[in-house]
Every structure is written in C-alpha cells, then in structure tokens.
Amino acid sequence: MRLIVDNEPVTFNSGESVLIAMLRAGLQPTGGGCLCLGGDCPHCIATVDGVSYVRTCQVKALPGMIVERHHLAEYPPLPGVQGPGRGVEASNYQCDVVVIGAGEAGLAAVAEAEAEGKQVLLLDVGRGQEVVGIYSGPLVVARTAEAMWHVHAREEVIVATGAAEIQPVVPGSELAGLVTARSAVQLAEAGLDLGRVVAVGSPPEGVEAELVAGELVRFEGEQGRVTAVVLRDETDQERAYLCDTVSLGLGWHPRDALRRMGHDLPVRAVGSAARESDIPACPPEGVVCPCANVSVADLDFAWEQGFQEMELMKRATLAGTGTCQGSVCLPYLRSFLAQRGSELQPAFTARPVTRQLTMGEIAAGAHHQPVARTALDGEHHRLGAQMERSGGWWRPWHYGDVWSEYWAVREAVSIMDVSTLGKFIVSGPDALSFLERLYPTQVATIREGRSRYALLLDERGYVMDDGLICKESDTRYTLTFTSGGSSFAEMWLRDWASSWGMDVRILNQTYSLGAINVTGPLAQELLGRLGVRELPAYLGHKRLMVAGLPCHIFRLSFTGELSYELHHPAEHSVTLWRRLLAEGADLGIKPHGLDALLRLRLEKGHVIVGQDTDFDSTPRRIQHEWAVKLEKEFFIGRQAILRTNKIPLDKLLVGLEMSDNEPPYEGAVMQVNGEYAGFVTSSTYSPVLGKSVMLAWLHLIDGALAEEVVVDDRIARRVPVPFYDKEAGRARV
Amino acid sequence: MPVFKRLPATRIVAAPVALDEVVWPEEALVLRLAPDEVLVMPPLGSVPVGDPHAIIIAEGGFAGVWFTAAEALTFLECACEWEIPNERPAFAQGAVAGIATKIWLEEERVLFVVPAPYAHDFEERVGE
Numbered sequence A: 001m002r003l004i005v006d007n008e009p010v011t012f013n014s015g016e017s018v019l020i021a022m023l024r025a026g027l028q029p030t031g032g033g034c035l036c037l038g039g040d041c042p043h044c045i046a047t048v049d050g051v052s053y054v055r056t057c058q059v060k061a062l063p064g065m066i067v068e069r070h071h072l073a074e075y076p077p078l079p080g081v082q083g084p085g086r087g088v089e090a091s092n093y094q095c096d097v098v099v100i101g102a103g104e105a106g107l108a109a110v111a112e113a114e115a116e117g118k119q120v121l122l123l124d125v126g127r128g129q130e131v132v133g134i135y136s137g138p139l140v141v142a143r144t145a146e147a148m149w150h151v152h153a154r155e156e157v158i159v160a161t162g163a164a165e166i167q168p169v170v171p172g173s174e175l176a177g178l179v180t181a182r183s184a185v186q187l188a189e190a191g192l193d194l195g196r197v198v199a200v201g202s203p204p205e206g207v208e209a210e211l212v213a214g215e216l217v218r219f220e221g222e223q224g225r226v227t228a229v230v231l232r233d234e235t236d237q238e239r240a241y242l243c244d245t246v247s248l249g250l251g252w253h254p255r256d257a258l259r260r261m262g263h264d265l266p267v268r269a270v271g272s273a274a275r276e277s278d279i280p281a282c283p284p285e286g287v288v289c290p291c292a293n294v295s296v297a298d299l300d301f302a303w304e305q306g307f308q309e310m311e312l313m314k315r316a317t318l319a320g321t322g323t324c325q326g327s328v329c330l331p332y333l334r335s336f337l338a339q340r341g342s343e344l345q346p347a348f349t350a351r352p353v354t355r356q357l358t359m360g361e362i363a364a365g366a367h368h369q370p371v372a373r374t375a376l377d378g379e380h381h382r383l384g385a386q387m388e389r390s391g392g393w394w395r396p397w398h399y400g401d402v403w404s405e406y407w408a409v410r411e412a413v414s415i416m417d418v419s420t421l422g423k424f425i426v427s428g429p430d431a432l433s434f435l436e437r438l439y440p441t442q443v444a445t446i447r448e449g450r451s452r453y454a455l456l457l458d459e460r461g462y463v464m465d466d467g468l469i470c471k472e473s474d475t476r477y478t479l480t481f482t483s484g485g486s487s488f489a490e491m492w493l494r495d496w497a498s499s500w501g502m503d504v505r506i507l508n509q510t511y512s513l514g515a516i517n518v519t520g521p522l523a524q525e526l527l528g529r530l531g532v533r534e535l536p537a538y539l540g541h542k543r544l545m546v547a548g549l550p551c552h553i554f555r556l557s558f559t560g561e562l563s564y565e566l567h568h569p570a571e572h573s574v575t576l577w578r579r580l581l582a583e584g585a586d587l588g589i590k591p592h593g594l595d596a597l598l599r600l601r602l603e604k605g606h607v608i609v610g611q612d613t614d615f616d617s618t619p620r621r622i623q624h625e626w627a628v629k630l631e632k633e634f635f636i637g638r639q640a641i642l643r644t645n646k647i648p649l650d651k652l653l654v655g656l657e658m659s660d661n662e663p664p665y666e667g668a669v670m671q672v673n674g675e676y677a678g679f680v681t682s683s684t685y686s687p688v689l690g691k692s693v694m695l696a697w698l699h700l701i702d703g704a705l706a707e708e709v710v711v712d713d714r715i716a717r718r719v720p721v722p723f724y725d726k727e728a729g730r731a732r733v
Numbered sequence B: 001m002p003v004f005k006r007l008p009a010t011r012i013v014a015a016p017v018a019l020d021e022v023v024w025p026e027e028a029l030v031l032r033l034a035p036d037e038v039l040v041m042p043p044l045g046s047v048p049v050g051d052p053h054a055i056i057i058a059e060g061g062f063a064g065v066w067f068t069a070a071e072a073l074t075f076l077e078c079a080c081e082w083e084i085p086n087e088r089p090a091f092a093q094g095a096v097a098g099i100a101t102k103i104w105l106e107e108e109r110v111l112f113v114v115p116a117p118y119a120h121d122f123e124e125r126v127g128e
Helices: A018-024 A104-115 A181-189 A257-261 A296-304 A310-317 A330-340 A359-363 A377-382 A402-411 A431-438 A483-499 A523-529 A570-583 A594-603 A638-644 B016-020 B069-079 B116-127
Strands: A002-005 A008-011 A045-048 A051-055 A066-069 A089-100 A120-123 A130-135 A139-143 A147-159 A163-165 A178-180 A197-201 A210-212 A215-222 A225-232 A238-242 A245-249 A252-254 A267-269 A287-289 A386-390 A393-398 A414-417 A422-427 A451-457 A463-473 A476-481 A505-508 A513-519 A541-546 A549-555 A563-569 A651-658 A669-672 A675-686 A691-699 A708-711 A714-719 B009-013 B029-034 B037-041 B055-059 B062-068 B090-096 B099-105 B109-115
Touching: A002 A018, A008 A018, A018 A045, A089 A104, A089 B069, A104 A120, A104 A147, A120 A147, A130 A257, A147 A257, A163 A181, A178 A181, A181 A197, A181 A245, A197 A225, A225 A245, A257 A267, A287 A296, A287 A330, A296 A310, A296 A330, A310 A330, A377 A386, A377 A570, A393 A594, A402 A414, A402 A594, A414 A570, A422 A431, A422 A483, A422 B055, A431 A476, A431 A483, A451 A483, A463 A483, A476 A483, A483 A505, A505 B009, A505 B055, A513 A523, A513 A570, A523 A563, A523 A570, A549 A570, A563 A570, A594 A675, A594 A691, A651 A675, A651 A708, A675 A708, A691 A708, A691 A714, B029 B090, B029 B099, B062 B069, B062 B116, B069 B099, B069 B109, B069 B116, B099 B116, B109 B116
Parallel strands: A002 A066, A089 A120, A089 A147, A147 A267, A178 A245, A197 A210, A197 A245
Antiparallel strands: A002 A008, A045 A051, A045 A066, A130 A139, A139 A147, A163 A252, A215 A225, A225 A238, A386 A393, A414 A513, A422 A476, A422 A505, A451 A463, A463 A476, A513 A563, A541 A549, A549 A563, A651 A691, A651 A714, A669 A675, A669 A708, A675 A691, A708 A714, B009 B037, B009 B055, B029 B037, B062 B109, B090 B099, B099 B109
16 A cells, blocks of 8 residues: 655555555655654644644554655745635534543543443544643543534533653754654654664663663754764763664653643643653753754753743744744743743643644634624515625615615615614513613603603713614504624613613514515605505604504604614514505615715714714714713713713714715815814715715814814815704605 | 524513412423523413513514524533423523523424524534
C-alpha cells in the first residue's frame, strides 16, 4: 500500500501511522526536530488530504492519502479557492462525568465514578475521540471522524491524558534524527533502522544504544541530520559522540493542558497528568519554543523589559501560543523564570483549542442568527420586493420603484407591512403605576381609547427606544416598540416589573399579531370600502372589523399622511393585505417598502432610534424634551436628566436642508470654519419639497449652533423640523 | 423536510396560582411556558381563569410540526446542546439549531413549536 508524500509514492504497512511511513522512506515531516510520537511536539505536522497542521504520528496511513510536508520555519500554504470546505456536524451528549484518556488512570477513574452510580463517558484519542477543548459548562469538545462531539458534563471532567517527554533545547535541536526515548522504542518496534543510537538520559528500553552521561551541550550534524551529540562531563570537558540517532530521556511533564484550560471549572487531573513536572536545567542558548521560534535570547530580552511573570512572558514572546501549545517550551519557561527570579512559577493558563481545527470543525453546531419573516413574506416576494434585513426581520426595501411608492403615500393610498413592530399587553392592578415608573411621559392622563407617543429611557437618561402607550382600561395597556427593540423591551419590562414587585401580567404578542399601515390621503376611503365606519380620531385606537377580520386600529402617522395601523391576528395577514390591495386598485394603491418610508418620515423630521440617536442621546439632545415630564416624581432616567440638564448643551440633533437634489450620504462629516462640527444621520432628496433634507448631529461652537455647515463640499442650512407639513394638517385631517 | 404549520392556540398570562388551579379539558395540550403563562392547543372556547387581570388571546403566532420520536432524537442530538428530559410525556424549551423552540415529547412522537416568523429558518436547518 502506498500514500503520496510531496507527489512521491511512499510504501506503508497496514496500521502504520503516516509518520512511521515517512520516516521509513527517509522523510522527516518538518525537516527536523525531536520527534515524540505522542502527539505532543510540533515536529511531525504536515498537510494531509488538504488539512494542514495534522500530527502525522496520530494519523493512520491510508492508500492514496495525499501528504504535503510543512518545512521548518515555513507556514503551510493557504488552501486554494476551491469552494467551501467540508461542513462538520456536531453531536451533543450528556453525562455525569467525562473521563479523558483510556490509560490506567483514566480507566480507574471510570470504574470509580461508575461504582458511585454515575453516568460516565470515556473519551480517548486512541478510540478516535480527540479532545480539543474544555469550555464553561463544562463542555468538552472532541474531534471524531464523523462529527465534533459536544459532551456536556453534569458533574465533572477528569483529565487522564498522561505525561509528555521533555524535549531538548540546545543548539542543533532542529536537526533530524532526534527522538525521545519513548518514541525510540516505538520506532524500533515498527522495524525502522535507527542506525547508531546514542541515548542521553533515561535509555530506551529494548533498543540497542550507547548510553552516555553528562550535560547536553549541542547536537552537530550535516545536511540537516544529526551526526554527533556533544556532552559536557564532570570535569567540564566536552565530548562528542558520533551517532545516527539520539534518544533523549530528559524527563516528563504532565500532559495537562486540558486541566489548565478548565480553570474555575469542575475539571481535575489524575495519574501522570496530575504529576509534578520535571524541571530541566535552564538552557544557556537554543530555541525554547520551536513553534514561535523563541530563543533563550528572546526570553532574556523580555525579562529585561520587565516581563518577569509567566503569563506576561508568554504574551511578550508568544512562546506557548503555537502549534504544540507549550508542550515543548513550558518546562523551559518555568526553569528560565526560576533561574532568573527566585521561585518556580506555575504553568501558564491554557485556552481552547489544543489542536488546529478546520473551519468546518470550529463551526460545527454553530448557527447564524435567524432573521424573522412576517406572515406577509410570501406576498412581498410575489410582488417582486427587494428584501433587506432590518431590525432582525426580513423587510421589503422596495417593490421596484421607490418614487412611485413615495407618491402613492403622499397623493393616494399605500400599505406597508409593519408586523415587525414590538407589540405588548400590560395588565394588572399595578399597570398604571408600573408604566408611570417606566416612561418619562404622563401615563395617567391618557384616556381610554387614546394613545401617546413615548420615549423609553435607561437609568442614564439616554434614549433606548420609542413607541406608543395605548390605554384600553384602567388596568390594561397596549404598548408598541420599534421593530429591533421588542426583544430588549420584553426583558426590560419583565426585569423592572420584578424588581419593583409590580402586580402586572406582561404579554409580548409581536409574533402573534400582524400589522399593516394604511396611509395616504385616501386611506379613510379605502377602509370605508372594507366596511369600516367611525375610525378612531388622531392618536385614538379602536377594535373594529376590517373586511370581516378583527383588527385593533391605531390612528397615528409616521409618514406624515393620514394613517391607520391595523393590528390583527397574524394568520389573517395575507387575506387582509390582498383585500386592501384589491379594494384600493382604482385609488392608485401601491405597497411601499422601507426605502420610501425612511424618506417620508424624514420629511416629517421623525427620529429613528438607533439611526438618528446615538448611545448617549438624551431627550434634550434630540429635541424631545416635550416627551419628558420632569414634574413626575419618578421615572427611569429622571435623576440623570435632572443632572445632565445642568450641563451646557454640546450637540443637538438638527434639521438641515440644501437646494441640491443629491443629498450627502448618511454619515457624512460636517464642518464649520474648516473644523469638524458633526455628521449627518439621515438624508434624502424630497420630491415634494424640491430639495434635500437631513437630520444631523451638530456640535455647538462657543455655545451656539451654526446657521450653515459645509457637508460634502456644499452648504447646508439649519432649519426647524418638520420639513414637510409643518402644521401637521395632513396627518390629523 | 418537515413543513411547519401555524398552531391555533389560546395563550394565557395570569397569576401563577390562578393557572395552577385551572382544570384544563382532557383533550387539550397545555404547555406551561412560564409560571405565569400557558399555551393551550386546540384553542379554548372559554377559559375559567380565576384572575381578573389575566391576558387571554387567540394565539396564532406559533408554528409546529410533529416528528417521529426517532427522527426527533436524531435531529436533537445534532442541534440541541441542552439535555432532553427522559420521562414521557415531557415539555422542554430552549435553543434548537439556534432558534427558540418548545418541545413536547411523547413516547412515539415529538412536537416542535417555534415562533412562526422563524419556521422557515427552522425547516432549512432541519433539512441541512
């Protein structure tokens, strides 16, 4: 059987690892370095079947497998653009105890836990389950051939991963022909010819080798391969031992990265993984971290710069952050810091993951945030709408001709799917006092069947959202919020109701109700055709039948024209939408999308929270002080507003206009006398006004607002809002 | 590929003690979404809840689909990070395939309920 290494066939025996096959063929995966055959060192990595950073000692060779070597001091090539990589599924499991490692200590831990009646899951790389990380939960993530396993431990995780052999750090440790004592045994058992073997430290059992003693000084070699190892004896004399292979038994340190990863989690190590690390002598020179190519000189430099603590040394030098995650360098970092300082410092914290993963493996089990669809989604597609994500929903941006949609609103009648608005009911004996605390407006003065615009403020007096408060009875109110704000609003309402101990019931019916805004000068006529009489007055609301369907009708206006929002059970949305379009056909009805709406509302100067407001927008800054009743004893944000009202105003959301019909883009910077003076938040050309209009954050200069600003190299004049229908006669007709 | 359908239901938010005392019709599937909230299918004609401030609405905002128990457990193994109850019947709720989901588990079948606006995404994720 043969696999392919760097385009050359290489023979292997059944059951052999890729590394053994390569070594038998005289190929060192990375060109050199001491091989451990335990999955610990970075010296056997290669690209296998298109996946880079594969530890070839851990992978069984298969016929036709394609292997490309990573050469020392080089990164593997980026994969070509060949489409998405392999998707990987996640499999979730639950158990009481997870044991990692099926060695003696691991099996003992399993037996002990099972004897206590616990449900145990044993994971072992030898069984094809390679644990790569432990996360809070604790959640253990393991790579398998079929899927990424996400194992949720109810009680604890036991790390029984054994110990790793200490690698050499001396000049020449990058040469080929260096192996740990344990790997020397494995290579010999696999039948590889190791040539003349010199054993430094603990000898490899069963391998014929020359045992030598002394302090390891350096390796010498030719053409990248070791030819001699030099040791210093008790008399301080150096002596070279000629060899083909050096077996290094330099000691052990716990393979405990997973335990260190589980800091503050119920994770413990047992067996060799829990042992104390052997601490090698601090090397005078050489590469300590082959993954990041960090030398003893680099450590010295970092030490001199003041990075004298383990975590700082790791960050300053990047030692321990590479392929092997500190398996080679950690004992030497500890010995270095102990020698330079006065104490042995603990090992650094480990972080997921311990192995290089593919994007598919990392993404296993992850899902993008879903985007909600209204009940009218199919209707929008049928009408050719261009859909956009907005506020967590798919919404029509336009239906092909934004200006015809715009004019339908201004001159005829139009409908818009506003099902996305947040819609809540608050009911209970404390409903009024709850809302009075929640909102800065006067709630007690809202009469039954009436509604009021309200801001929602946070404790700092900043605007978080806005919407309507609609009174249904003394103990029941309907609230609306922005499309993107409803989830937060629910949390906000429930949290405060609980904190204040309010006797209220709260229902978020955003997904339950559809909503269609019927707007334009012919809106009333259209609804009349659908059997609606006695529509609510401006800012009123009524429950009426429309086309035989139950609706809660809200009279308000965001477009600046006569408008009625029809809230209705979502299962009736399609029927209602089609009836409105059919009955309004001869009235010039057209649906409009967000693009038209944003222009229409801007002409009226209506603010969109999140677009025109910033994280620090107070009612004063957005010129909405009229919506705040400071005479109330309490509402969320009142104290902050009282305080910030004493601070001189520094910026204001203002209206600007320019005669140009090409408005500046939203976000455009404004200048006054060549200095930065703010930016545009919303802009549009207004056909009905014949000029461009904007909302913008304008900074006060010397306590005053400029009358004119330069934006996009053009002059814009500050004007009061609204820009359109200043008397509000059209909406209130 | 499962196809979600809107689930006609009655949704009630009321004082928990008042909900505790309601005797539901035997044929009704009553999902206790929260101490103060239940979803009842099919919709109830009248609701004898002893809370004058209870909010009771005809609910059409959820969509649902039945899976066989085997299909459901296979899917949940991949798409659900939290532990599914072992007893039957059982009700559980949480993120499944990244979507807020309510699950009613019977011996032979499992009902998945999601907000109707996310039914399309859920269908796609089941089919992946």
